[in-house]
Amino acid sequence: MVKKLSHNIQDYLKQIYEITNTGGKASTSQLAEALGISAASVTNMIQKLSMTQPPLVTYTKHQGVELTNAGQQVALKIIRRHRLIEHYLVKELGYSWDEVHEEAEILEHAMSPRLEKRIDAALGYPEFDPHGDPIPDQNLRMPEVTKTSLSDLKAGEAGRVIRVPHNDPRVLRYLGKSGLRPGASIKLLARTPYDQTMRVLIRDTDEEVIIGPVLGAQITLAVE
Amino acid sequence: MVKKLSHNIQDYLKQIYEITNTGGKASTSQLAEALGISAASVTNMIQKLSMTQPPLVTYTKHQGVELTNAGQQVALKIIRRHRLIEHYLVKELGYSWDEVHEEAEILEHAMSPRLEKRIDAALGYPEFDPHGDPIPDQNLRMPEVTKTSLSDLKAGEAGRVIRVPHNDPRVLRYLGKSGLRPGASIKLLARTPYDQTMRVLIRDTDEEVIIGPVLGAQITLAVE
DNA sequence: TCATAAATTTAGCCGCACCTAAATATTCAT
DNA sequence: ATGAATATTTAGGTGCGGCTAAATTTATGA
Ligand SMILES: [Mn+2]
Ligand SMILES: [Mn+2]
Ligand SMILES: [Mn+2]
Ligand SMILES: [Mn+2]
Numbered sequence: 001m002v003k004k005l006s007h008n009i010q011d012y013l014k015q016i017y018e019i020t021n022t023g024g025k026a027s028t029s030q031l032a033e034a035l036g037i038s039a040a041s042v043t044n045m046i047q048k049l050s051m052t053q054p055p056l057v058t059y060t061k062h063q064g065v066e067l068t069n070a071g072q073q074v075a076l077k078i079i080r081r082h083r084l085i086e087h088y089l090v091k092e093l094g095y096s097w098d099e100v101h102e103e104a105e106i107l108e109h110a111m112s113p114r115l116e117k118r119i120d121a122a123l124g125y126p127e128f129d130p131h132g133d134p135i136p137d138q139n140l141r142m143p144e145v146t147k148t149s150l151s152d153l154k155a156g157e158a159g160r161v162i163r164v165p166h167n168d169p170r171v172l173r174y175l176g177k178s179g180l181r182p183g184a185s186i187k188l189l190a191r192t193p194y195d196q197t198m199r200v201l202i203r204d205t206d207e208e209v210i211i212g213p214v215l216g217a218q219i220t221l222a223v224e
Numbered sequence: 225m226v227k228k229l230s231h232n233i234q235d236y237l238k239q240i241y242e243i244t245n246t247g248g249k250a251s252t253s254q255l256a257e258a259l260g261i262s263a264a265s266v267t268n269m270i271q272k273l274s275m276t277q278p279p280l281v282t283y284t285k286h287q288g289v290e291l292t293n294a295g296q297q298v299a300l301k302i303i304r305r306h307r308l309i310e311h312y313l314v315k316e317l318g319y320s321w322d323e324v325h326e327e328a329e330i331l332e333h334a335m336s337p338r339l340e341k342r343i344d345a346a347l348g349y350p351e352f353d354p355h356g357d358p359i360p361d362q363n364l365r366m367p368e369v370t371k372t373s374l375s376d377l378k379a380g381e382a383g384r385v386i387r388v389p390h391n392d393p394r395v396l397r398y399l400g401k402s403g404l405r406p407g408a409s410i411k412l413l414a415r416t417p418y419d420q421t422m423r424v425l426i427r428d429t430d431e432e433v434i435i436g437p438v439l440g441a442q443i444t445l446a447v448e
Numbered sequence: 449t450c451a452t453a454a455a456t457t458t459a460g461c462c463g464c465a466c467c468t469a470a471a472t473a474t475t476c477a478t
Numbered sequence: 479a480t481g482a483a484t485a486t487t488t489a490g491g492t493g494c495g496g497c498t499a500a501a502t503t504t505a506t507g508a
Binding site: 006008037038040041044045048061062 | 494495496497498499502503504
Binding site for chain 4: 251267271286
């Protein structure tokens, strides 16, 4: 259906997926920022992506881009590989959860369908990666995910952590130290009045951790 | 010492290593043939490689190329990764020995030093890959290898297989079917007078296999 | 509303790694 | 030893994916 796409194009499509997943379209500057390249380069590339056969994105000048179905299939395939790799590195090769994102960012482009299948099987067809992000299945269907975030909680309420943001290793080490990881039972102890900084208790470790509002919005959980 | 080198350059250096490993210099046309590209492209690239700082190859017009020390270090690092990957895929992910070369050809360029270390450790610091090729150690030193080939044997002589050629999956499936793999005890039953085709007995499986002279020269063994 | 600021696109450029065709150097066979 | 065959290099060109600077469009706010 779609011919072999470059490394770079795969990252563009994945990034467009991530941005449009929470909100309408992806803007030129959002993509430039996320990919670490100039806005002009992004414009150039999205014009190309909108003119492939079939088109991978829909694009109107100055209005940002969205993935077409074809583009979304590509993005989901790469995301699937990324998350399977992260899971495998943690489970089978003793990586810690803050090391795997960077590694997967490269390996995702070098993974054959055969390796994808073998790793998936070796892991027992997992539904979530080490950060709690859902892994699309063989047919690229995403498991359902919760939308409640830590920032939605009121003081005194409790929940079970579903996922944490995965990009910044320092954040992951900070969270990991106190035991705040997917599966952990937590309780929101207090929230400061002005800047909404939160004090969170992790039940299993009996540790407390301070979470700012930006980070808090990226931690999702099931309310208990 | 040497800045980050592209995939393509890594493959050039690896290929120059393979060619010069058995014989003097690598010619433009040998490289073009091995890499599946035009001779003109090869000339262009080796000129570039001879002008890096430090130079990766030594080159005189019309005389072919050799690796410098710097170039050899790069080649050995990629070969190490290639062979570790092959070993890992066979041992940990259930690959057969005819599937791994193609896979490793890609993954070798996507492997971080960290992943290299983890896989090396997980395998117990192996000295040979599934085809019997030596794996350079962390300091890029090659284990010693035998130079005797099946073609050197006289009819009636016996030996233990050390390595087989790894590039062609069909050859590997052919050899594997009869049990001719590294470690196997074999005996050269007969050699046809004109074209030197060999009939070889594999002791463990009690199977016979026919090996032509070109393939025979690429199978190395320890004489018993 | 309308001037300025911000975002986006266009224009023109670069290095990489490939290509074909033509020129030149080397090797081989008579 | 020399002309033909073969190998290699040069010349000129392509697509990819970046870049900066300039032009243009859209958004903002006084
Ligand atoms: Mn990537
Ligand atoms: Mn993740
Ligand atoms: Mn390769
Ligand atoms: Mn091998």
